[in-house]
Amino acid sequence: MMTQHTSKEFDEDLKSLSEMIAEMGGLAEQLVGESISALLSRDLAAAQRIIERDRVIDSLQHAVEEKAVLTIAKRQPMAVDLREVVAALRVSNDLERIGDLAKNIAKRVVALEGQLQPPKLAGGVDHMGELVLGQLKEVLDAYSRRDATRALQVWKRDGEIDAIYTSLFRELLTYMMEDPRNIGFCTHLLFCAKNIERIGDHATNIAETIHYLAVGEPLIDERPKGDLTSTTTISFGED
C-alpha cells in the first residue's frame, strides 16, 4: 500500500494518477462490454456511440501522461514511487489500446449492417467477451488494490481466452468453406474475435505491470499460450 510522504501533495499526485487510471479503466470496461453486445444485437446506434466515446479515453490518456511527466519533474520519485508513476504510464497505454480495439469492433458492427448472421456463431463471441470482461475487471480491481497475487491469476488465465479464440477460428473457417456467402460476414467476425483476444492480451500486460509495481521485478516466466491459430489448418475433405 501507499506509504505517507512528508509532502502531502506528493501523495495526492500519486493518488490522483491512480484515480485517473481507474476512471479510464471504467470507460474501457464499458466500451468493451457495449461493443460486444452491439455486435451480438447488431445495434448500429450503440456502435456509433461507442466510436464517439473512445475519444474520452484518448484525452484521459494524455492527461495521465502529462500528470506523470510533471510528477517526475517536480518530485523526482524513487523506488516504489517511481514505479507507481511508470506503472500509471504503462497501464494508461494499455487501456487506450483496449479502447481502440473496442472502437474497431463497433466499426465492424457498422460494416456488418444488412448481412445475415448465423445465430449459432454468436454464442462463441459472447462467451469470449464474457471471459475478457472478467479478466479486465479482475485486473483493474487488482490495480486499485495493488494486489500482485490477483494480477498473477489474471496473467495465468489468459490461456483460456486464447483456447476459445482458436476454437472459434476453426468454426468460422468451417462456415466459410460450407458456403461462400458466409465469407464476408465470417471475416468480420473473425477480426472481432481477434480484437477481443487482443483486449485479453492487454489485460495480461496490465497484470504484468501490477506485478512489477508491487514486487519490483518483472514477470519473466513464459506465459501459457493457448492461441494456436497460427498453426491451425482445416483440410478440404469429403466431410
Place this chain on the structure above:
Amino acid sequence: MAEILVSCHCHAAVPLSQQSEEAAMTLVWDGKANAVEGSVFLRRLKRGRIAIGAALVVLAALWGLGLLPLWIAALSAIAVPLATAFTPLDDRATVPVSQTERDADPLAVALLEALNEPAILLTARGIVHEFNAPAIDVFGNLRTGDPVSFALRVPEILDAVRAVGTGGTARTVEYADRVPVDRWLEARIGPVWLDQADRERGNPQFVLLVLHDLTHLRRAERMRVDFVANASHELRTPLAALLGFIETLQGPAKADVSARERFLDIMRSQAARMSRLVDDLLSLSRIEQKQHLRPSTPVDPVEIVRSVVDSLSPLAGERGVEIRSSFPGTSVSVPGDRDELIRVVENLVENGIKYGQSGKRVDVSVTATGPEIRISVQDYGPGIPPEHLPRLTERFYRVDVGESREKGGTGLGLAIVKHIMARHRGRLLIESPSGGGARFTAVLNTRADE
C-alpha cells in the same frame, strides 16, 4: 429518490435535538459545526493580529528613520492585511483534502447502516468518507480516504458524483455488471447540505451514493426475450419433423400399417425431446433468475453424490457402465443449494455414462483440499477433442450434433451446470487428455467470501 434519502438524513437530527439538548447524536453534528466555525474564527483573528503587528513594526521603523514620504505608502499597506484578515476565509480550502485522519462519524455510520442498501458517503471531491456493511458486500474494496473510483468505475456514476459534488441536483444512474454474474443496479447520487450557507454557495459538504438492486426486474425481462429466441430456434427442428410425419400419415401413408408404427415411434421421441428442451430452458431461466443470490445453507456434498449415484445406477446398469465412488474420511459441508447441486452431479454423471459408455466405468469422487471441495467425475470413453473443450458450456453447443440428439441431449446440460456453479461462486474444470477419457470437476468454495 436520492433527494428524499438526503432530506431524511437532515430531518432525523431535528426532532432528536428538540427532544433533548443533550442527545449524543445531535451533539455530533452541532459540536462539529461549532468546532469548525470556532477554529476558522481563531485563525482569522490570529492572521489579523500578525498582520497588524507587522505593519506597526514597519511604521515605527519608518518613523524612526524619518522617512515621511513613505508614511502614506505604509498606511495603505496596513489597510490591505486588515481588510483581508477579517474577510471570510474560503472554508473549502481549509477542509483537509484527504479525509483519512478523520474519525468515523457515528451518526453518519448509523444512518448509512439503517438504509439497509449499499450506501457510501463521499466528500464533495468524491473521496470515500463512510460506508455501510452492504456496500462492503458489493464492492469489497472500500477504504476511507480513497477516491470512489477505486471501487466503482462506472463512467456515468463518476460523472454524476462530480456534478453533484459541485452543486448539481440529485440524479439516478442505471448500470449493468456482467461479471462475475449479470447484475443490474441503480445508483442514486444526492448532495448532503449541512447548513444553509453551503446550500447558497452550491457547495455540498458530502455526496451520498445509494445502490438499489434491479436484477430481479431486468432479469425477468431478459429471460422472456432469451426464452423466445432460444425456444423458437431449437424447437423448430423437432416441430418441423412432427408436422412432416403427421402430413405423411394423413396423406400417402394413410393405409400403411408398418409405416404408421415406425412414424409414431419417431414422433414420440421427437415430442419427448421437445418437452425435455422446454424443461431445460425453464430450469436454466429459473437458475438465472436467482443467480446473483449466492446460497448460504450448508449442504453435505457426500450425501448429494451418494443419492445421485443411487438414482443413476439403473441407467448405468442398462448401458453396462460401472460407477465407482470415493469420499473423504472426514465429514464435509459447503454453502449451497441442495437441489441445484444434485442437478450438477446428475448432469455430469449422466454425461459420463452416455458419452463415455465405451469405457465401461465412471469414477465419482469428493475431495477436500483447504477451503475447496472438489466433486469430480471421470469417464474412460473416447474423450473430447481439444478445440471443443473451451466451448462446451455454451448454450446449444454440441461436439457432435447427431450423437447428442440421438442420446437425448438438449445442448443445455453443461450450460445449466455452469450457471449453477456461477451462482455458487465456484468453478467447473474440464480436462480431456489426448489418450481419451474426460474429467469434469466442480470446485466449490467453503468460505463465504469470494
